[in-house]
Amino acid sequence: MDFTLKIWRQENAKAKGRFVTYQVTDISPDCSFLEMLDILNESLVDKFEMPIGFEHDCREGICGTCALYINGRPHGPDKGITVCQMHMRRFKSGTTIVIEPWRSRAFPVLRDLMIDRSAFDKIIQAGGYISIATGNAPDAHALPVEKLNSDLAMDAAACIGCGACVAACKNASAMLFVSAKVSQLALLPQGRPEARKRVQAMVAKMDELGFGNCTNTYACEAECPKLIKITNIARMNREFFAAKVCGAKEVATTGGAG
Amino acid sequence: MTQLNSKIPSGPLADKWRTYKATQNLVNPANKRKIDIIVVGSGLAGAAAAASLGELGFKVKCFTYHDSPRRAHSIAAQGGINAAKNYRNDGDSVYRLFMDTIKGGDYRSREANVYRLAEVSNGIIDQCVAQGVPFAREYGGLLDNRSFGGALVSRTFYARGQTGQQLLLGAYGALSKEIEKGSVTMYTRRDMLDLVVIDGRARGIIVRNNVTGEIERHSGHAVILATGGYGNVFFLSTMAMHSNGSAAWSAYKRGAFFGNPCFTQIHPTCIPVHGDYQSKLTLMSESLRNDGRIWVPKKKEDAEKIRKGEMKPGDIPEEDRDYYLERRYPAYGNLSPRDISSRAAKERCDAGYGVGSTGLAVYLDFADAIQRLGKGVIEARYGNLFQMYEKIVDQNPYETPMMIYPAVHYTMGGLWVDYELQTTIPGLFVGGEANFSDHGANRLGASALMQGLSDGYFVLPYTVQNYLADQFKVPRFSTDLPEFLAAEKEVRDNINRLLGIKGKKSVDTFHRELGRIMWENVGMGRNKEGLEKALKLIPELREEFWKDVRIPGTNDELNPELQKATRLADYLELGELMALDALNREESCGGHFREEYQTPDGEALRNDKDFAYVAAWEYKGTENKAELHKEPLNYEFVELKQRNYK
Numbered sequence: 001m002d003f004t005l006k007i008w009r010q011e012n013a014k015a016k017g018r019f020v021t022y023q024v025t026d027i028s029p030d031c032s033f034l035e036m037l038d039i040l041n042e043s044l045v046d047k048f049e050m051p052i053g054f055e056h057d058c059r060e061g062i063c064g065t066c067a068l069y070i071n072g073r074p075h076g077p078d079k080g081i082t083v084c085q086m087h088m089r090r091f092k093s094g095t096t097i098v099i100e101p102w103r104s105r106a107f108p109v110l111r112d113l114m115i116d117r118s119a120f121d122k123i124i125q126a127g128g129y130i131s132i133a134t135g136n137a138p139d140a141h142a143l144p145v146e147k148l149n150s151d152l153a154m155d156a157a158a159c160i161g162c163g164a165c166v167a168a169c170k171n172a173s174a175m176l177f178v179s180a181k182v183s184q185l186a187l188l189p190q191g192r193p194e195a196r197k198r199v200q201a202m203v204a205k206m207d208e209l210g211f212g213n214c215t216n217t218y219a220c221e222a223e224c225p226k227l228i229k230i231t232n233i234a235r236m237n238r239e240f241f242a243a244k245v246c247g248a249k250e251v252a253t254t255g256g257a258g
Numbered sequence: 259m260t261q262l263n264s265k266i267p268s269g270p271l272a273d274k275w276r277t278y279k280a281t282q283n284l285v286n287p288a289n290k291r292k293i294d295i296i297v298v299g300s301g302l303a304g305a306a307a308a309a310s311l312g313e314l315g316f317k318v319k320c321f322t323y324h325d326s327p328r329r330a331h332s333i334a335a336q337g338g339i340n341a342a343k344n345y346r347n348d349g350d351s352v353y354r355l356f357m358d359t360i361k362g363g364d365y366r367s368r369e370a371n372v373y374r375l376a377e378v379s380n381g382i383i384d385q386c387v388a389q390g391v392p393f394a395r396e397y398g399g400l401l402d403n404r405s406f407g408g409a410l411v412s413r414t415f416y417a418r419g420q421t422g423q424q425l426l427l428g429a430y431g432a433l434s435k436e437i438e439k440g441s442v443t444m445y446t447r448r449d450m451l452d453l454v455v456i457d458g459r460a461r462g463i464i465v466r467n468n469v470t471g472e473i474e475r476h477s478g479h480a481v482i483l484a485t486g487g488y489g490n491v492f493f494l495s496t497m498a499m500h501s502n503g504s505a506a507w508s509a510y511k512r513g514a515f516f517g518n519p520c521f522t523q524i525h526p527t528c529i530p531v532h533g534d535y536q537s538k539l540t541l542m543s544e545s546l547r548n549d550g551r552i553w554v555p556k557k558k559e560d561a562e563k564i565r566k567g568e569m570k571p572g573d574i575p576e577e578d579r580d581y582y583l584e585r586r587y588p589a590y591g592n593l594s595p596r597d598i599s600s601r602a603a604k605e606r607c608d609a610g611y612g613v614g615s616t617g618l619a620v621y622l623d624f625a626d627a628i629q630r631l632g633k634g635v636i637e638a639r640y641g642n643l644f645q646m647y648e649k650i651v652d653q654n655p656y657e658t659p660m661m662i663y664p665a666v667h668y669t670m671g672g673l674w675v676d677y678e679l680q681t682t683i684p685g686l687f688v689g690g691e692a693n694f695s696d697h698g699a700n701r702l703g704a705s706a707l708m709q710g711l712s713d714g715y716f717v718l719p720y721t722v723q724n725y726l727a728d729q730f731k732v733p734r735f736s737t738d739l740p741e742f743l744a745a746e747k748e749v750r751d752n753i754n755r756l757l758g759i760k761g762k763k764s765v766d767t768f769h770r771e772l773g774r775i776m777w778e779n780v781g782m783g784r785n786k787e788g789l790e791k792a793l794k795l796i797p798e799l800r801e802e803f804w805k806d807v808r809i810p811g812t813n814d815e816l817n818p819e820l821q822k823a824t825r826l827a828d829y830l831e832l833g834e835l836m837a838l839d840a841l842n843r844e845e846s847c848g849g850h851f852r853e854e855y856q857t858p859d860g861e862a863l864r865n866d867k868d869f870a871y872v873a874a875w876e877y878k879g880t881e882n883k884a885e886l887h888k889e890p891l892n893y894e895f896v897e898l899k900q901r902n903y904k
Binding site for chain 1: 306309310313324325326327328329331333334343345381383384385386387388389390392393394395396397398399400401417418420423424427430431432434435437438444446469498499500532533535536537538540541646649650652715716719760764765766767808810811815816817818819
């Protein structure tokens, strides 16, 4: 198969970026999308040019590292998978493929298609956990959890933190990401004691870092490689509202940890 | 000469760890603040250790090459984590988990370490549940379990097909909590390139900031490496693309011994190789073997027709199928341990019965299970895995059997550590896959997650503190000490040398070639002739690499080719040590199969008289042969037997 690739090139965070066109030929349909980029990069190294910087690691759709905006869609045209799980058989030979990095103020470009997503870590650091210290936790069977809630918590916990939701959103909102963690922990009895504090701290951090607001376009849900549902955002809004009404005072007191 | 002292506490097996904890040295809370600990790696072992030590009050600096500590390759473990909870009432116990792990490791691991692992396994599950890890539950609200290879009980806890991911996110949450509190400082996108040793103790590291290219010096009172395995020495493996052995290798070159480097796990259920451009292999969870049956055609001519595409698996009648695992190992059947299942697949394919276009594949067939349980049940159990397979191979596994083949998956070998997980360099500790300790010659399924978290949450926080008890009197180290400057200079010189070669071949060209040499000669079946060949070919390739590698760009920028090159430079040395170790070990055990040493029916033939030891190698210069030290494995409580899964 042959393709024309229009790829975003940018030397570093400060440099001005541009699209550069490349041709790749004789690509096997069983080749993965990232392997196709490997082949292109080998040919660039052959010419002593800088290969295209792109993020990837596990190449099996679970680490959340890969992040490419392909023909205007995060992770490309297929539903429920990351870029690294996509194969070239998904494309028509002879077509042009446009490849860009995630675009969001909160995710600055580092080089070419690589971006800095440390804003997501900062949101989790603000409270996306249960504050218990290591050791002496009660027996795992001491606290039964209703299966439905446990399954819903698992659905939300499946988020891989790739940032496709932000890339897909016209407001660059991180609501799906934040609500997935808020929901997972709010659905479990272990997470309830800190639920109010958590949702307020995470939302405040999200706003501070320059992510936009949610205007219910559902683009995040449509593009999420792990099929995280927008109902999590509704749940987070309920939690947030309840916390505002009943729990504002608790937020001021810190030091929940051990 | 360093004497190997495994520091195993005396007393009955079940009391050793309790006694250690009761008598170890502690550090006063006020003094903990004066102590810096460096943790390299933020996977299960690293994140758990960094978070737990931060909670105790130490000042921790944690490093990862990833953009976020949530991405370590621990996430890729699908199937589950073992614990001796005996929630099923099926006869499990700490002792049984210990015995299964010792036996699974083919009697090449330390009794005391393995017992401790089994002992703390239950605490791991409690800890993770308290953190909000959404393990699978039953309608009664309690936790569910499944079975894994090498065990006759159901002791594996799981979170859909993403157990590793969920456990890592639990540890990442704990780590994030400590970062917010200020006890842990996180350094992302850093490659550790050297260890700094001062007066015989590990006191710091040299890292490269992979975004800016800056070479940084960091000091600490102790250093913990939790940097994972080195399976990518084979180029193709189920490891993540950037998983590497460089941190461990730099420690080895600074004097830490390397334990059992040849012990590599080849996982039986991976998607077969399909082309030269392939960059990595994908694992299909071992849990599939709960319901899938493994077979190849009984007749060679059928296999040949399948390879040519003239026949389909469905055309072969039941009586012409060879369910070779059920035939050879009736007691464990399709749930035989990984090393045995992998070797049996290779044996059939080498004999000409392999399927797929390359002949390097066997079938994993769900037809019986679908007939027995219905498609719905199979979908509920393995839906995501089936979908993943279909995406990659473009075949529907509900209708036609999956094709699988063994692939490099895990390295049991690693830096040699004593009972305290301390290396031969005082103050340097190693946890998780990066150490050699608990799995012997073969790791059982669902035990890697257990070991990573055991080391991180429950072992290192104790043993590191024991080491640090007298260190609070030592003031923080300046990174301007001559040892730091010298190590930094070596790192810079090495990078400049690599960039200065400006040769003709890409890093990947060399890596693929190294992988081919390793897979052919130091892979699933090894023999003297092949290993000697590898010992000749690897140094030749290394020499060529240092003359002819081509790396575009400079050090002062984000340069992925340079990162790959520094890692490959280390693999080109480590591969040689693996071959040397495999040549030295004139026996077959677990994942190490020397073709010269097998029973008449093709099973691994151990030699306990001469080889019941840990091979700990000491660096003597890249061009010199490493020196072998032996740590005898004294079995006080277990009787050594031939493994029998029949």
